Amino acid sequence: MNRIDWKHGKVEMVHGGGGRAMVELISQLFAKEFDNEFLNQGNDGAILAATNGRLVIATDSHVISPLFFPGGDIGSLSVHGTVNDVAMNGAKPLYLSASFILEEGFPLSDLKTIVQSMAAAARDAHVPIVTGDTKVVEKGKGDGVFITTTGIGEVYAGVSVSGNSVKPGDKILVSGSMGDHGVTILSQREHLGFSSQLQSDTQSLHDLVESMVNHFPQIRCLRDPTRGGLANTLNEIAKQSLVGITIEESQIPVKPQVAAACEFLGLDPLYVANEGKLIAICPAEYSNELLHLMKQHPKGAESAIVGEVTEDSHCFVQMVTKFGGRRMVDWLNGEQLPRIC
Amino acid sequence: MNRIDWKHGKVEMVHGGGGRAMVELISQLFAKEFDNEFLNQGNDGAILAATNGRLVIATDSHVISPLFFPGGDIGSLSVHGTVNDVAMNGAKPLYLSASFILEEGFPLSDLKTIVQSMAAAARDAHVPIVTGDTKVVEKGKGDGVFITTTGIGEVYAGVSVSGNSVKPGDKILVSGSMGDHGVTILSQREHLGFSSQLQSDTQSLHDLVESMVNHFPQIRCLRDPTRGGLANTLNEIAKQSLVGITIEESQIPVKPQVAAACEFLGLDPLYVANEGKLIAICPAEYSNELLHLMKQHPKGAESAIVGEVTEDSHCFVQMVTKFGGRRMVDWLNGEQLPRIC
Structure with missing residues (x-):
């Protein structure tokens, strides 16, 4: 040898x-x-x-x-x-x-x-x-x-999560800030000066999930918003479950340096890939307790309730903007960031 | 859409x-x-x-x-x-x-x-x-x-096959002709005239395996000789089980057109990849019955007993040639056929 x-x-x-x-x-x-x-x-x-x-x-x-x-x-x-x-x-x-x-x-x-x-x-x-x-x-x-x-x-015994089982009234939670991974990769690729302030969120989330489903087996859906970001993942779920979704822009955590980089690069953080964040959808009556549990976990400290599921036969995802208006959050069209994972 | x-x-x-x-x-x-x-x-x-x-x-x-x-x-x-x-x-x-x-x-x-x-x-x-x-x-x-x-x-219940459990005296069987896949690919790549007579043996073997292990749970080792061919696979097994192996050249099935192509291309069919053949190693007392069973299966019609396991602390694989001599069958050195699978 x-x-x-x-x-x-x-x-x-x-x-x-x-x-x-x-x-x-x-x-x-x-x-x-x-x-x-x-x-x-x-x-x-x-x-x-x-x-x-x-x-x-x-x-x-x-x-x-x-x-x-x-x-x-x-x-x-x-x-x-x-x-x-x-x-x-x-x-x-x-x-x-x-x-x-x-x-x-x-x-x-x-x-x-x-x-x-x-x-x-x-x-x-x-x-x-x-x-x-x-x-x-x-x-x-x-x-x-x-x-x-x-x-x-x-x-896990007694657990049944799927994209096709969410219901109007359910709450939508995310486990932390959106867009960190995708913006970091693109900044590296473009050799942007501010890239030193950015870091991918890549991490395993199974320990956070274990804690969540053990305490709340009622969780209906778990998904990690990778390629296509939060926007695309929510559109997938809406289509699978034949529901609408409304999210609140003011509730979606985005780091200031990620928001700044997105603005500079012409990206929307809702469409940017994450590699260490999850979306959880659960019945409204458990959502505050679930949020509290997630915030206690080191990988969920920045968790937030960002929206809710609605009745909508068109399966539209909409966002209430920071200024109080409403806009459609459509599927990702075109390739925002190739080879992001 | x-x-x-x-x-x-x-x-x-x-x-x-x-x-x-x-x-x-x-x-x-x-x-x-x-x-x-x-x-x-x-x-x-x-x-x-x-x-x-x-x-x-x-x-x-x-x-x-x-x-x-x-x-x-x-x-x-x-x-x-x-x-x-x-x-x-x-x-x-x-x-x-x-x-x-x-x-x-x-x-x-x-x-x-x-x-x-x-x-x-x-x-x-x-x-x-x-x-x-x-x-x-x-x-x-x-x-x-x-x-x-x-x-x-x-x-399968009661079955335990592994490269590290063969024993001196065991017989070595192959389920059909060696070298068909690798020689076909190389002939295609080199645009050789005789390539029309060659065909890859690519096929699923799990039905053959099911029949074999159901009837003979005593089989000690199963392996498909892909990259590196029969020669390399036998060397791997010899090393894992700390035994020697002797094969008989005259017993190893090789199609005439594959043998001819190998001679033309300077290849040794023992080192050429197969994608629809297996090696089985079993105690000698079952080997003839196992051979009989394999020959009855459409994917094992050309099966043969090609050699046996020996005691050898050097873990050498040797071949008795058609002329009665003996030669070493060493590990594949270098890349005989890149991108064969």
């Missing part, structure tokens, strides 16, 4: 060939950093313990550019994104798989940094990466590294 | 943006073709029934080039590859996720063909595609389409 040159080495086609070089990369990087009893089985796939409850599966490919950004990198993001997608189904995330598409010539030192960041995010979330795959494509046929993660979880 | 122009349309960045265009692509293509009760839940992830047995998870990214080849395409391959990885853990595949990384400018007509091929492969295998994701990268940052599939399965 040869030692890999982490300082000067680059990804070569041979690292995806199924031969000795691939085995070395797997054992000296992935197996070492992700180290757990399941991955160590060393087969094509992992055998896991039996579960009791309903299962959840969620998957996401991550193609974010740049790969490294304030607050995280593609490695931590690829763990958080899928852990959150599992959690938003009212489930406890149990296992992750990770599949890498590497571009020939990508520095092995950067790959190591990314894998270590993934490993740390997985450890923090207590969700092991139990199996994986590595492919290599020729220079110019990829873009450094793409990571696809898939998560398996188990739905 | 706009109708997509399947004839002239191309993938645009907006198809990955989380907005209206992405919703249209998902509903008019993925949801329509993959149609099943789980995908139709319409959430970020799918809620599945509870299972009883031990779970299996397996994942693979598919980056094959060319995307279309005799016998299949990246769509069917991405289903077969992961269904097989789950099955090789002695498990019944239950669900698949599919995540797409599309390159801007890729023809939507080709994407539709690929997705229809995936859908057909999933239906044939009775394994629904229950959740997915779509990302788009700029032209020149990808290569048409990459597909990552992840499979979940349930281990």
Whole structure:
């Protein structure tokens, strides 16, 4: 077994060939950093313990550019994104798989940094990466590294959340400020001067979700407003549940530096991606107690009730503006921010 | 909702943006073709029934080039590859996720063909595609389409197969001819004249596996010899189980046209990828009965006993040649065939 040159080495086609070089990369990087009893089985796939409850599966490919950004990198993001997608189904995330598409010539030192960041995010979330795959494509046929993660979880007993079960009168809560992730990425890409004041909110939310559904199994819907932001996610839910939604602009938390950056960039923070925030919809009678619980959690300290569900056969999402007027909050048209996750 | 122009349309960045265009692509293509009760839940992830047995998870990214080849395409391959990885853990595949990384400018007509091929492969295998994701990268940052599939399965009761449990004296069986897939792909890529006589063996093997493990739960190891071929897979198993392996060249099925193509291309069929064949290792006393059973299955008609496990602290894989000599069958060094799956 040869030692890999982490300082000067680059990804070569041979690292995806199924031969000795691939085995070395797997054992000296992935197996070492992700180290757990399941991955160590060393087969094509992992055998896991039996579960009791309903299962959840969620998957996401991550193609974010740049790969490294304030607050995280593609490695931590690829763990958080899928852990959150599992959690938003009212489930406890149990296992992750990770599949890498590497571009020939990508520095092995950067790959190591990314894998270590993934490993740390997985450890923090207590969700092991139990199996994986590595492919290599020729220079110019990829873009450094793409990571696809898939998560398996188990739905909490007595919990049933879905986009199609919200009802008129329900209250809409968010767990914190909107737009941090997307604005950070775009500012990095455009090399804007104020980017130093911005940071992605990328984080795992399953612990916040666990606390929420354990205390309030009546929650009807959980969703993380990633691509398309709050506006698009609310439109999806309205369409699924055949309801309308009204939100209050004055109640939606947006950090001053994010609002300033959005104004400068011509973006609307309602449409900008988040990677560490959730939307919860619950019956009005529990909403204040739920808000209180969320605010006590470190990942929900800035939570707010931002609107409510209405009867509306057109499934419109509307916003009461800070000036008291009303405007439509339409689906995202066009591509506001490509490769944001 | 706009109708997509399947004839002239191309993938645009907006198809990955989380907005209206992405919703249209998902509903008019993925949801329509993959149609099943789980995908139709319409959430970020799918809620599945509870299972009883031990779970299996397996994942693979598919980056094959060319995307279309005799016998299949990246769509069917991405289903077969992961269904097989789950099955090789002695498990019944239950669900698949599919995540797409599309390159801007890729023809939507080709994407539709690929997705229809995936859908057909999933239906044939009775394994629904229950959740997915779509990302788009700029032209020149990808290569048409990459597909990552992840499979979940349930281990058959009483079955325990693994690369680390084979024992000296065990017999080694293969389910058919070696090298068909890899040689087909390379011949296509090199535009070789004889490529019309070649066809990939890409197929799902879980039904063959089900029959095998139901009748012979004593099978110790199942593996599909994909990248790196038979040679590499046997080296992996020898290393995992700390044994040696001896195979008989005269017993290894290789189609005449594959042997001829290998000779022309300077390839050794032992190192060439298969996508519809498996290796089974079982105690000698059951091997003839297992062979008989495999030969009765349409996907195992050309099965053969090709060798046996030996005691060898060096974990060497050796081959008795057709001329009666012996040679080492080493790990694959270097990249014989890039982007073969």
